Amino acid sequence: DSGVTQTPKHLITATGQRVTLRCSPRSGDLSVYWYQQSLDQGLQFLIQYYNGEERAKGNILERFSAQQFPDLHSELNLSSLELGDSALYFCASSVEQGFKQYFGPGTRLTVT
């Protein structure tokens, strides 16, 4: 158990819909990272927040957004969903902007 929690575990929704994925980092960790894992692209970095502020962006679509709240939990919002958005979404956390990132169990999103 990494100490990072993610909800929900599974999510099935239809094209065009909007969903919110939630992540709680390890106790004391200030940085939260979101990643998408698909069979063809592997693990791709989406976005990072540090102590409530956006720190870095990766391959995140404009239809996707995220935020980190004062209690340090983070949410990833996915809108206008397409079939290709079906993937595993992982959250990771680290103490500061450190390289030792600890991953949560993931949310499996299926868009039908």
Add this chain to the structure above:
Amino acid sequence: TQLLEQSPQFLSIQEGENLTVYCNSSSVFSSLQWYRQEPGEGPVLLVTVVTGGEVKKLKRLTFQFGDARKDSSLHITAAQPGDTGLYLCAGALGGGGADGLTFGKGTHLIIQP
């Protein structure tokens, strides 16, 4: 373009054999991590290497970071069925990992009893 190339992509060997997995790039990384992932679960951090030429040992696993910090290898001695899984290397380009990790596509390892 895949920044981190892992080889082999798939590897199936018998219990007790030794194996090496490679992670190569043309980019220089400030640090490199190895993760192991089980199906349907999140990647689990095995080791972090930060210094060119660094070697770290974790029981039967030996990790090495290339002198130029562009490549890394994972060597497993006397592989066991419990070593089966997806092994991922991931590099940090920015200082402190501020830009997120760049992952290789992984090596699927199967150890047959």
